[in-house]
Amino acid sequence: MLGLAPLHPDEIQAIRLSLRVATWAVIWSLPFGVLAALVLVRGRFPGKALLDTVLHLPLILPPVVTGYALLLLFGRRGVLGAFLANTFGIVFAFRWTGAALASAVMGFPLMVRAIRLAVEAVDRRLEDAAGTLGAAPRWVFLTVTLPLILPGILAGAILAFARSLGEFGATITFVSNIPGETQTLPSTIYTFTQVPGGDAGALRLSIVAVVIAALALLASEFLARRVNRRVTA
């Protein structure tokens, strides 16, 4: 890969797992991220400040605390975990899905912040104009608001994706470090640094992490520029 020393199959597995975890984390959290941004910008209800704080907690709390909270809530005997396992058969504990959940929660504040800025920048008079042209509120949202905040949504998604790839503390606390299941790129690098002779593997994977992060940033720049050209007044 990129002319480097060939990667060990376990390392490739870790990279693929990380990409899968990050992708699912973003896909599942995106609708909630858009909703949270809309509610925080436009909603008027008691407890809005509290909601804002709770959503931002993962950004400031030690990741271990977030991971432990997830373990308490979504573990096999956790309130939500037991419910989801019994009702839908969805299990998070010690599965890659748990890693995706941890990544989603950790990346959520960043995602919401990016989308929120875009929602705040929307000229609401355009939405009024759409209303006078016969568009019901849901159509106004789909045909005016959503396209206008698209750059923010993309930026938020890519931020969350990059954050997911780097997610370590909450993941290892919540779903441990099981090769092939929850051992993501950062966990693998960490494991390499803990064993004698692991330096080469740690370095190889670190370079891979840098490359993926750089590609994600480039992609976000490219997308943002394209969308901006389409959207700018």
Added chain:
Amino acid sequence: MLEVDVSHRLGAFELDARFTSDGRVTALFGQSGAGKTSLVNCLAGLIRPDRGRIAVDEQVLFDDRAGISVPSYRRRIGYVFQEGRLFPHLTVRQNLLYGRWFAPQVDRRAGIEPVVDLLGIRPLLDRRPSRLSGGEKQRVALGRALLADPRLLLMDEPLASLDDARKEEIFPYVERLRDETQIPIVYVSHSVPEVARLANTLVVLADGRVRASGPVGAVMSRLDLVGLIGLEETGAVLDTTVAGIDEASGLTRLRSAAGDLYVPRLDLPLSSALRVRIRARDVMIATKAPSDLSALNVLEAWVAEVGGDGVAVEIRLDCRGESLVARLTRHSVERLDLHPGRRVYAVVKAVAIDGNAPRSGGRQGEGPRETSLADAEEARP
């Protein structure tokens, strides 16, 4: 038929407006801050009034006592905003067709092709709004509102954000819209020339209240509104038709209910309708039929009303049923013993044509939107 009776409080400002209109074009006239935009927002459903009733053609859109408040997207009221408000993420064509997606199939009267031609926007169709000039944006905004097949079209100072040259570029399109579609229009403006050129019914707003409403000629010549309409602009509005051209003198004869008016040659076909304004400052009064006078237009009239208590006095004249307004000094009024019922001669020094008139042959008026045609030999003071 438009019936409006609304009250609404916005902070310290209180809107309390009531009027009815069955004109094709209703002008809402008033200075900025008079409540014009709030009132049209009530009509469009963007503001929900505290109290009142709004009905268009017998259909009630808002009635607080009956608990009716039709949401804006069901009102089918087109709105042309001051700043255009085109959707930046759509092309001009997509902007134009936006309302079409939501208009009921059966109500689609206006086709995109005629509207594109009417507004002269064919070359713009594939552009984004960011690549349009201010005047082009407003034309597209007009088209977009029109293509949603509205039963009423609101225009909130659609020309206000444009410079004078652009205004002159758009205005003919607004006039064509008025003449070629059957949609009633509510036109918000603080410009007397615009109102005089477009409107049938005039509603004068001040401090959130309707101070006068009625046919544009009658309201414009009301002496008690001089302060609101403006000293410079107070005057009469006359509907005329082109009755003939005198080849020898090069003058065009306009026939109006008040009498014939001669203006420098206009290149308009016979019988064309033309609305003209005669400003109070351009009318002198003589008590005997004047002879040896350079002015061409002398109309027989009767003093109907003497108003004002300053040094300058406005006089409303009845000219075969039409109103003319003259501004004189109090001294002159007393010297000539002008009082209601007295027969006089109105000497019209200048006829302002705010509209379609070609500029050739006329002197440029000081208002950039108007071609003000002084009588041929008459120099304006």
